[in-house]
Amino acid sequence: MKNVNRLAPMLVMGAATLYFLVPIWWLLVAASKSRDQFTSTTPLWFADFSLADNLKELFAYGDGVFLRWMLNSVVYTGGAALLGTLLAAMCGYALAKYRFPGREAIFNIVLSGVLVPATALALPLFLIFSQFEATNTFWSVFLPSLVNPFGVYLARIYASASVPDELLEAARLDGSGEVRTFFTISTKLMFPALVTIFLFHFVAVWNNFLLPLIMLGEEKLFPVTLGLYSWNTQVNQIPELRMLVLTGALVSIVPLVIAFLLLQRFWRNGLGSGAIK
Amino acid sequence: MKGKWKAVTFFILPFALLFAAFYLAPIGYAIKQSLYKVERQGTFGKATEVFGGLAQYERVFSDGPFWESIGRVLLFGIVQVPVMLGLALIFALLLDSGLVKGRRFFRLAFFVPYAVPGVVAAIMWGFLYSPNLSPFTAVTSNVDLLSADFVLWSMANVVTWVYVGYNMLIIYSSLLAIPQEVYEAAKIDGAGALRTAWSIKIPLVMPAIVLTTVFSIIGTLQLLAEPAVFRTFSSAVTSTYTPNLTVYSTSSIPNFNLAAAFSVVLALATCVLSFAFLKVTQRGGDK
Numbered sequence: 370m371k372n373v374n375r376l377a378p379m380l381v382m383g384a385a386t387l388y389f390l391v392p393i394w395w396l397l398v399a400a401s402k403s404r405d406q407f408t409s410t411t412p413l414w415f416a417d418f419s420l421a422d423n424l425k426e427l428f429a430y431g432d433g434v435f436l437r438w439m440l441n442s443v444v445y446t447g448g449a450a451l452l453g454t455l456l457a458a459m460c461g462y463a464l465a466k467y468r469f470p471g472r473e474a475i476f477n478i479v480l481s482g483v484l485v486p487a488t489a490l491a492l493p494l495f496l497i498f499s500q501f502e503a504t505n506t507f508w509s510v511f512l513p514s515l516v517n518p519f520g521v522y523l524a525r526i527y528a529s530a531s532v533p534d535e536l537l538e539a540a541r542l543d544g545s546g547e548v549r550t551f552f553t554i555s556t557k558l559m560f561p562a563l564v565t566i567f568l569f570h571f572v573a574v575w576n577n578f579l580l581p582l583i584m585l586g587e588e589k590l591f592p593v594t595l596g597l598y599s600w601n602t603q604v605n606q607i608p609e610l611r612m613l614v615l616t617g618a619l620v621s622i623v624p625l626v627i628a629f630l631l632l633q634r635f636w637r638n639g640l641g642s643g644a645i646k
Numbered sequence: 647m648k649g650k651w652k653a654v655t656f657f658i659l660p661f662a663l664l665f666a667a668f669y670l671a672p673i674g675y676a677i678k679q680s681l682y683k684v685e686r687q688g689t690f691g692k693a694t695e696v697f698g699g700l701a702q703y704e705r706v707f708s709d710g711p712f713w714e715s716i717g718r719v720l721l722f723g724i725v726q727v728p729v730m731l732g733l734a735l736i737f738a739l740l741l742d743s744g745l746v747k748g749r750r751f752f753r754l755a756f757f758v759p760y761a762v763p764g765v766v767a768a769i770m771w772g773f774l775y776s777p778n779l780s781p782f783t784a785v786t787s788n789v790d791l792l793s794a795d796f797v798l799w800s801m802a803n804v805v806t807w808v809y810v811g812y813n814m815l816i817i818y819s820s821l822l823a824i825p826q827e828v829y830e831a832a833k834i835d836g837a838g839a840l841r842t843a844w845s846i847k848i849p850l851v852m853p854a855i856v857l858t859t860v861f862s863i864i865g866t867l868q869l870l871a872e873p874a875v876f877r878t879f880s881s882a883v884t885s886t887y888t889p890n891l892t893v894y895s896t897s898s899i900p901n902f903n904l905a906a907a908f909s910v911v912l913a914l915a916t917c918v919l920s921f922a923f924l925k926v927t928q929r930g931g932d933k
Contacts, residue, residue: 378745385737386755389811393758395781396770412781456661463657467650475658482669484860484920488868488890489913492897492905493672496679513668521661547653576763578871579890583897594765594871601769602878615773618766625761633754 400619404612423616430613437589438596443624445592449514450571457517458563461524462555466532482518491579509584514574520566527562564635575625593621679906702907711886712908718798719888723866726802731858734813739843742821756811764808768875771804776879792880801872813858820854821847856927860920867916
């Protein structure tokens with residue numbers, strides 16, 4: 370009886386593992402094949418291993434535009450998530466730890482911002498930026514990506530939970546300024562939470578598609594998702610792009626997988642804490 | 647005391663300015679744009695923007711394809727959100743039940759698809775669905791997963807694949823936060839594993855489920871990357887397949903005033919739906 374009890378759950382989990390990992394396995398195998406072998410050999414196992422050739426071709430195509438896209442993505446996403454997390458943390462911290470008139474009003478406005486879908490902002494942002502003739506620039510994608518109302522919400526929850534008022538009082542008595550206390554003491558206490566906010570923000574910007582699609586016309590400014598999308602729309606006219614799209618897709622998920630593995634101990638326990646309270 | 651004020655300003659101002667510039671201003675601007683219309687003198691005359699009142703909204707409300715696309719994403723959401731969250735809940739409960747060995751591995755394996763951006767996931771599955779490229783020819787040679795009848799559910803599968811693990815983690819971490827004493831009490835009362843899951847665990851993680859549902863509703867109405875990518879794989883996906891595709895196609899005509907009106911209606915619909923869901927579930931909790 371005991372074994373039967375364990376068998377069924379393990380079967381369910383095993384089947385689910387196949388569902389989640391086989392597509393990625395297929396992508397890895399597909400990206401390792403030459404163009405002929407992609408259609409002529411069995412799809413779920415390796416043929417001659419030509420991943421290196423595919424990578425060479427990928428990074429050489431169009432004057433190395435793919436590498437440019439990857440770097441763009443890292444800068445758009447990493448930069449916006451780092452700076453955005455800091456701004457959200459400061460704001461959420463102030464909302465949690467200081468009493469001042471208008472505090473609840475500010476919090477409610479920011480909170481309703483969470484319910485406004487980011488994609489609804491893309492078009493009006495484009496129209497505003499075009500008034501300043503600033504569309505099709507790095508900043509037109511970067512600046513709007515900095516704002517993360519959900520981060521403020523989480524930061525406020527975490528700050529009330531993890532930064533005790535007595536500690537701030539003690540710091541004040543020791544003559545530490547408010548801002549200095551925040552950077553030296555409070556950020557340390559909030560650190561696991563900040564990593565969670567950072568990850569949420571990172572994934573949101575990495576996935577944001579409509580904003581760059583509407584804002585950017587020049588290929589050199591594309592993030593990698595938009596770049597792969599534009600290649601994929603041309604596959605029917607330029608068939609050799611197909612292997613590049615597949616290899617590029619594989620390369621594009623590597624940074625995020627590495628980030629997830631490195632930050633594992635944070636997201637493993639941190640992700641849900643916002644939901645509990 | 648003066649120091650406190652300075653500090654509060656220093657902490658809040660940077661975010662507040664950016665929020666005003668890139669959240670509040672666009673919302674205001676979209677509303678303003680949606681109240682204008684372009685008028686031309688003669689067919690080739692100079693175009694001027696004049697106040698049009700609710701003219702754009704009349705067009706939005708009489709626009710058949712737009713409402714069809716809203717209906718489509720609602721149907722998508724009614725089926726896909728419960729399936730996805732149901733799977734996430736089952737996996738989270740199994741991980742938490744102690745019946746599964748290798749928890750760390752499963753947690754990671756299920757979460758990996760979340761690292762794949764929507765566009766890339768859609769491209770990948772697009773290949774997997776294509777009759778002549780797919781490794782699953784047994785399926786794809788019998789059923790055209792990219793035909794008009796199936797393509798919506800093929801997309802639902804892509805979204806499910808990406809987000810089950812993420813939602814599972816949110817639910818699982820709130821399961822981990824349940825104090826052990828609760829279980830001991832249940833054990834003494836003679837509750838089995840299923841009974842404990844149903845009567846104790848699920849009610850206690852309800853807030854996490856509500857949160858993931860709201861995010862899923864918002865995400866569903868904003869569906870864009872998947873249908874945009876699938877347009878290259880399937881002719882069944884039109885340029886007005888989802889509301890956001892409509893916004894994009896309308897703005898590339900370009901008809902910015904009408905596109906702005908679409909955006910406003912879509913944002914309002916999203917807020918109303920997620921807010922209504924929050925209210926309904928809160929009332930349920932009071933009983």
